[in-house]
Amino acid sequence: MANTSGKLQELKNILAEVSDLERAAALLEWDQETYMPPGGVQSRSEQFSTLLRLAHVRFTSDAVGGLLDDLEDELGGRPYDSDEASLMRVTRRDYDQARRLPADLVSEAARAGSVAQPHWQKARKESNFSLFAPYLEKNVELNRRIADALGYQERPYDALLDRYEPGMKTADLEAIFEELKRAIVPLIADIARNADAIDDRVLHKGFDPDLQLAYAADLVKRLGYDMERGRQDLSTHPFSSAFGPGDARITTRVSRDFFNECLFGSIHESGHAMYNQGMGQDIDRTPLWGGASPGVHESQSRLWENLVGRSRPFWRHFFPSLRATFPEPLHGVDEEVFYRAVNRSYPSFIRVEADEVTYNMHVLLRFELENEMLEGTLKVKDLPEAWNSRVKSYLGLNVTNDREGALQDIHWSSVSFGIFPGYTIGNLVGAQLMEKARQDLPDLDSQVERGDFAPLLGWLRRSVHRHGRKFTPNELLERATGKPLTAAPWIAYVRQKFGALYALQKVPS
Ligand code: ZN
Numbered sequence: 001m002a003n004t005s006g007k008l009q010e011l012k013n014i015l016a017e018v019s020d021l022e023r024a025a026a027l028l029e030w031d032q033e034t035y036m037p038p039g040g041v042q043s044r045s046e047q048f049s050t051l052l053r054l055a056h057v058r059f060t061s062d063a064v065g066g067l068l069d070d071l072e073d074e075l076g077g078r079p080y081d082s083d084e085a086s087l088m089r090v091t092r093r094d095y096d097q098a099r100r101l102p103a104d105l106v107s108e109a110a111r112a113g114s115v116a117q118p119h120w121q122k123a124r125k126e127s128n129f130s131l132f133a134p135y136l137e138k139n140v141e142l143n144r145r146i147a148d149a150l151g152y153q154e155r156p157y158d159a160l161l162d163r164y165e166p167g168m169k170t171a172d173l174e175a176i177f178e179e180l181k182r183a184i185v186p187l188i189a190d191i192a193r194n195a196d197a198i199d200d201r202v203l204h205k206g207f208d209p210d211l212q213l214a215y216a217a218d219l220v221k222r223l224g225y226d227m228e229r230g231r232q233d234l235s236t237h238p239f240s241s242a243f244g245p246g247d248a249r250i251t252t253r254v255s256r257d258f259f260n261e262c263l264f265g266s267i268h269e270s271g272h273a274m275y276n277q278g279m280g281q282d283i284d285r286t287p288l289w290g291g292a293s294p295g296v297h298e299s300q301s302r303l304w305e306n307l308v309g310r311s312r313p314f315w316r317h318f319f320p321s322l323r324a325t326f327p328e329p330l331h332g333v334d335e336e337v338f339y340r341a342v343n344r345s346y347p348s349f350i351r352v353e354a355d356e357v358t359y360n361m362h363v364l365l366r367f368e369l370e371n372e373m374l375e376g377t378l379k380v381k382d383l384p385e386a387w388n389s390r391v392k393s394y395l396g397l398n399v400t401n402d403r404e405g406a407l408q409d410i411h412w413s414s415v416s417f418g419i420f421p422g423y424t425i426g427n428l429v430g431a432q433l434m435e436k437a438r439q440d441l442p443d444l445d446s447q448v449e450r451g452d453f454a455p456l457l458g459w460l461r462r463s464v465h466r467h468g469r470k471f472t473p474n475e476l477l478e479r480a481t482g483k484p485l486t487a488a489p490w491i492a493y494v495r496q497k498f499g500a501l502y503a504l505q506k507v508p509s
Contacts, residue, residue, distance in 0.1 A: 100151065208256070311445075
């Protein structure tokens with residue numbers, strides 16, 4: 001067709017404008033979390049919603065639909081991984097999804113979230129779930145209406161999950177999560193019996209905050225985070241945010257009395273930012289630019305934070321400079337003691353504070369409860385009881401108040417069921433990628449011990465980063481590792497690592 005290249009250019013121009021609007025909105029959000037004075041809240045929320053509305057209107061226009069119709073037949077037939085075929089496939093998926101949601105449902109859901117938030121805050125402060133229950137009921141209903149509008153074949157959760165983790169099915173995740181539960185619940189109990197094996201008091205000995213920030217900034221540069229295309233600022237809740245391949249930022253926080261917060265938070269966020277820095281220039285300002293899913297994004301942060309940053313070779317390399325930077329708190333401490341301290345595992349009430357072993361249990365619990373509320377088998381008023389009994393059976397803890405239980409984080413005050421499993425998917429994907437990276441880079445441990453992170457970063461760039469959103473999470477994993485998502489590499493990793501740390505008897509696998 002003579003006109004194909006002209007029409008493709010026309011489509012790309014619109015998509016580039018949409019991307020610019022969304023990135024400008026993201027920059028406003030970054031500013032709000034870092035430098036904006038408190039008085040800016042009202043005008044900022046207006047600016048933010050204006051930009052997102054313009055982006056939405058432009059993207060869901062008939063013009064985009066018409067161009068997709070005209071171009072799909074010809075370009076969609078090109079090789080599956082070509083930029084053109086991928087652009088057609090991913091833009092079509094986003095477009096159909098956005099068009100299926102009526103504009104008033106979208107704004108009702110956004111409004112319900114901002115209405116619910118102060119009630120969640122109050123309920124949490126007073127540790128009184130019943131103050132929040134009516135708002136959660138409303139949010140469950142809105143999640144259900146969104147699932148209905150998007151459509152699904154088997155489970156309503158499928159529709160919501162697909163918005164965040166394209167192609168994943170609720171039943172597949174349930175099977176994977178069951179496998180995790182069978183492996184991890186007994187491991188948690190074994191570790192609890194040997195809890196004395198690790199002493200982490202060194203982490204609380206008082207580390208100068210300015211020195212911590214400088215050390216962390218230098219360390220993430222050594223990992224490969226390019227500061228010419230990034231920066232680090234302070235914020236209450238650490239996050240990373242990207243406005244293009246040339247500008248991927250991270251934020252961090254620092255605590256004098258708890259070493260892990262600044263350093264591991266910085267490594268985590270730089271893992272996200274390095275993913276964004278590695279995405280192809282050729283897919284910039286199109287729907288192909290971005291993380292394959294929240295779960296895949298999280299795999300990059302958790303891989304660097306835990307599989308690299310909490311490994312023995314990593315601390316063999318960094319501990320001497322760490323001790324030179326913090327001679328007082330680290331007086332008399334050697335690298336092995338420090339390595340053990342940063343890997344201490346113990347059940348806790350709050351997900352964001354959880355260690356590698358117990359973390360997924362927090363996610364799993366929420367995935368189960370979201371499903372049950374969505375399908376109506378769990379009434380919102382019965383949520384705290386269901387929450388508490390599951391925390392007891394998965395983590396062995398007695399929840400004594402809603403504040404540490406069902407009200408612990410802001411998450412359910414917005415209408416976003418389906419996003420949470422991404423946290424566990426991230427851990428599993430990270431371990432699955434690392435298993436393959438080790439096969440391809442047999443010297444990985446000695447490279448890390450020498451402080452040479454380029455081979456691993458290069459492997460991740462080739463296997464994951466450069467593709468952006470071209471492939472679904474399972475497609476990406478199949479291409480990188482030969483298999484769809486599986487829990488086996490993560491289970492093997494934690495059994496081996498924590499079995500050794502806690503001197504547990506070998507668990508039959
Ligand atoms: Zn993250």
